[in-house]
Amino acid sequence: MVWMLPAGLALLAGLDAGLLLLGLPAPVTAERLPAVHGMLLVLGFVGTLISLERATALARPVGYLAPAVLGLGGILLVVPAVPLLIAKVVLAVGAACVVVLYVPLWRRQYDHALLTQLLAAGLALAGALIWIGQDALTRVVPWLIGFLVLTIAAERVELARITMGPRAGIRLLVHAWAVTAALVVGLVSPDAGAIMLGLALLSLTGWLVVHDVARRTVRARGVTRYMAACILAGYVWLTVAGLVLLLGMPAAQPAYDAVVHAVFLGYTFSMIMAHATTILPAVLRIALPYRPAFWAPIALLQVALVVRVWIGDGLGMPVAWRIGGVLGVIALVLFVLTALYSALRGPAPAPRAAAATPAREENSATGGGMLRVGPPHRAFSSRTDDAPAAEEGSA
Numbered sequence: 001m002v003w004m005l006p007a008g009l010a011l012l013a014g015l016d017a018g019l020l021l022l023g024l025p026a027p028v029t030a031e032r033l034p035a036v037h038g039m040l041l042v043l044g045f046v047g048t049l050i051s052l053e054r055a056t057a058l059a060r061p062v063g064y065l066a067p068a069v070l071g072l073g074g075i076l077l078v079v080p081a082v083p084l085l086i087a088k089v090v091l092a093v094g095a096a097c098v099v100v101l102y103v104p105l106w107r108r109q110y111d112h113a114l115l116t117q118l119l120a121a122g123l124a125l126a127g128a129l130i131w132i133g134q135d136a137l138t139r140v141v142p143w144l145i146g147f148l149v150l151t152i153a154a155e156r157v158e159l160a161r162i163t164m165g166p167r168a169g170i171r172l173l174v175h176a177w178a179v180t181a182a183l184v185v186g187l188v189s190p191d192a193g194a195i196m197l198g199l200a201l202l203s204l205t206g207w208l209v210v211h212d213v214a215r216r217t218v219r220a221r222g223v224t225r226y227m228a229a230c231i232l233a234g235y236v237w238l239t240v241a242g243l244v245l246l247l248g249m250p251a252a253q254p255a256y257d258a259v260v261h262a263v264f265l266g267y268t269f270s271m272i273m274a275h276a277t278t279i280l281p282a283v284l285r286i287a288l289p290y291r292p293a294f295w296a297p298i299a300l301l302q303v304a305l306v307v308r309v310w311i312g313d314g315l316g317m318p319v320a321w322r323i324g325g326v327l328g329v330i331a332l333v334l335f336v337l338t339a340l341y342s343a344l345r346g347p348a349p350a351p352r353a354a355a356a357t358p359a360r361e362e363n364s365a366t367g368g369g370m371l372r373v374g375p376p377h378r379a380f381s382s383r384t385d386d387a388p389a390a391e392e393g394s395a
Contacts, residue, residue, distance in 0.1 A: 052064075117150070181196065195245065231271060276335075
């Protein structure tokens with residue numbers, strides 16, 4: 001539980017900074033909070049969460065150095081007494097620790113999906129290093145996009161390995177190198193790099209959608225439908241980001257805002273919400289049963305993004321942009337409160353006649369969950385992730 005405290009602080013601080021960026025009053029007002037908003041949420045929160053799962057999978061004390069340093073970096077970002085440069089360096093060291101953390105995992109099992117995750121961690125490190133030398137995140141954001149998109153995509157491939165065929169890992173790795181090449185080109189020619197990145201994201205998303213079991217299980221019931229709907233919504237927002245990038249480097253504020261929030265909020269947090277009932281139990285060893293109440297935050301998040309991205313950014317309506325931003329903050333806070341409520345309330349009773357059905361549905365929902373503690377390398381899968389692949393293969 002203690003390992004999640006820095007990540008939770010980074011999440012709350014990032015949401016607070018989001019309100020400040022919207023020009024609205026926030027619980028905490030600090031001069032540099034808006035400048036570190038993105039890094040708080042991407043590396044401070046999501047990065048710490050991913051590295052914590054990696055450490056849990058490794059099952060060695062040294063593995064927890066990565067989430068500890070990333071968490072410390074996130075905390076230092078919000079401490080005014082600490083120079084921002086020091087906080088940036090600590091965050092970069094934490095990203096380097098994540099890269100190193102993959103080495104023993106790689107030695108356990110040589111796998112293309114794992115290699116993609118290792119490459120994604122390297123992109124996070126590159127982004128953190130670039131940020132040290134500048135204040136703006138404009139040149140850093142593409143590297144963070146590569147980090148999160150490839151990490152999650154690798155896990156979806158792991159969960160659908162049977163249906164995707166034996167060469168799925170190679171195809172994934174080809175997409176990963178295409179994303180990396182786009183980022184490198186973007187250092188020299190931002191417009192060309194953005195277009196290449198957009199094409200790579202669209203190709204990757206299309207390939208995943210075709211093979212992801214979520215396309216079928218969205219017609220199921222309960223947790224199965226919930227998880228599938230969240231994942232498909234994430235793919236929609238990743239597609240939106242890819243399309244905007246085809247216009248070139250998003251230098252204008254509306255385009256930049258659309259790409260950033262389509263990926264980091266629409267794609268990433270939709271995936272996190274989809275698998276929350278397996279992330280926290282796997283890492284923290286606490287029960288987090290699915291309840292219908294989980295539909296409220298994910299639905300509100302989608303509404304928030306439509307209002308902010310489609311109406312606010314797309315139609316140039318500042319009021320809608322601000323309203324969508326506030327709704328997004330409310331959605332994430334509501335999700336945290338819903339998760340806490342579900343955990344405190346305990347397991348939900350199942351009907352006698354269908355006691356075995358919910359468990360089977362959850363296992364076949366969308367490839368299990370996002371975290372897996374047992375095997376050495378899967379970041380966003382659950383203990384039952386092989387079951388859905390088998391079922392899908394025999395469907």
